[in-house]
Amino acid sequence: MKEFAYIRWIQKQLKTSPEVNIPSGDDCAGIKIGRNKTALITTDVIVEGIDFRLGAGGATAFQVGYKALAVSISDIAAMGGVPGLSGRDSLSSRETKRSGADKLYAVATVTLRKELSGKFAKELFRGMKTIAHKFNIPLIGGDVSSTKGPICISTTVIGIAGTKGTLKRSGAKENDAIMVTGKLGGSILGKHLNFIPRLAEARTLNTYYRINSMIDLSDGLLADLNHILKPSGEGAILWENNIPISNDAYKLSRKDKKSPLSHALTDGEDFELLFTLPMREAYKITRDTPLKIPVSFIGIICKGKGINLLTGQGQIKKLIPKGYEHFA
């Protein structure tokens, strides 16, 4: 049974519950608590050999711990972000109120092989603690066990957001602008181990602009855009010339036969924000430049199914959102 088929089968088995206002299938689950608050919960597992490898050229113990928690923080960001960030990115209490959101908490379970050193175990925890501290997220509990196989680290992050504050995948509307933060592709060269979850950026966007839908890029631009289009019942046109391509996508492209564009469209684990919003709001963002990282206007939501690419030569090409091998 394939992983995605299993997940779809599980999703069908899950009963909906009246107070679960964001069911399985989005970046986080949401539970209505009190009158107008939503608790956000996300859980992720990273596995040695799949999400990281150790040894020469691979991840350090610090990076493994860092990544394990970062992927869950990125899921929370994609739902609308929360305050509680430390340092100069912090919102004032007025802004916190405006965004209607509250603090995050994390728990984690770690399985390690007995032959790994105490130093390794401590470095792994230090990586987790470093990103928790950076985003002012108390680590409040956990469980540790041993394994004879690959290391598995599971993290759960919990937050409380105002009902206003949750951004779903399903909210994209016809004529919405499609925007993305940062530059895309080639994260396997390093970014997938040390990315900064876009929690501050998502919070700024959600506080000051009217965002209709948002997701974090974990499976790749095309696959994740498809995760927005399907529940929204829409299609999309992307503009080739506006896709932001990272230096690592160019670097990787010189090693393999894929184009830098292909890497930007299909590589996973960029953990940038992909979001859609009314055109006039996109113009405001372009004018205001409210973030310290680039935001690119890469396409529009339109009627119909699927994703089309408007090439630099003015041609329309159909894109299949399943990763590079299906992309002509």
Next chain:
Amino acid sequence: MKEFAYIRWIQKQLKTSPEVNIPSGDDCAGIKIGRNKTALITTDVIVEGIDFRLGAGGATAFQVGYKALAVSISDIAAMGGVPGLSGRDSLSSRETKRSGADKLYAVATVTLRKELSGKFAKELFRGMKTIAHKFNIPLIGGDVSSTKGPICISTTVIGIAGTKGTLKRSGAKENDAIMVTGKLGGSILGKHLNFIPRLAEARTLNTYYRINSMIDLSDGLLADLNHILKPSGEGAILWENNIPISNDAYKLSRKDKKSPLSHALTDGEDFELLFTLPMREAYKITRDTPLKIPVSFIGIICKGKGINLLTGQGQIKKLIPKGYEHFA
């Protein structure tokens, strides 16, 4: 680095946060939310080869899924229990208000080997769903990945309890009665895979009696009693004749050279409730018999360190709470 040493080291690294009113070290973490509510969060991981094994005489896929979620539900029970149980055990809404507690939610991450069948994966989920349904706990999210090694399943259960509703390990007081539910020992013969978390029982106890401290029995009676004594700064005397010994402890005793009592005192994973309370409250429980399972009055909390056993012959024996090999 040993597992417990690693956990102790991690606990030292964790900063306390003013809103975290139950820090790491109890059965759940607790976060103050709103004026007088506490969110309870617990996370556990079970690993193939340690917490279960597959194949002849081992666990079925259903039992693996069941156990993975049951251990976390048991942790929530040990903090004071919550309502939301289905069927005739349900509290009326007045009782729900009285216990000051709210509903539970669960998320899980599962890593499976690729060669395991779709049927196995589905049965595993069915086990998890069965216990979730039994306790009316919506499964609201999760993550699935593959591994080349042992199956790891991590579960996180979240609930909201009134401040009154949380029972900590640290609350035991001198002259408290020590009570335990059910019968103990030999869970390896089967109970560790199909135990019923004592959520309803913990809730009844916490609603109608003044309980000072509570824990669920996962490491064994002596080890878990020690988890109450240490933070409470107290000692204990147990009465040999009152320790409830399970049939499986007798059965196991006939196979190995340990006494049935030793099994009851040191075997892990009974997942019964161990709690302490003022003597007059213990008498009330003995008189009322409010639970459908046995409750035994096994000893008292007293000044001093450590655990002593009053034998059937009237002798006092010092017990060392580290598992059977240290127990004379």
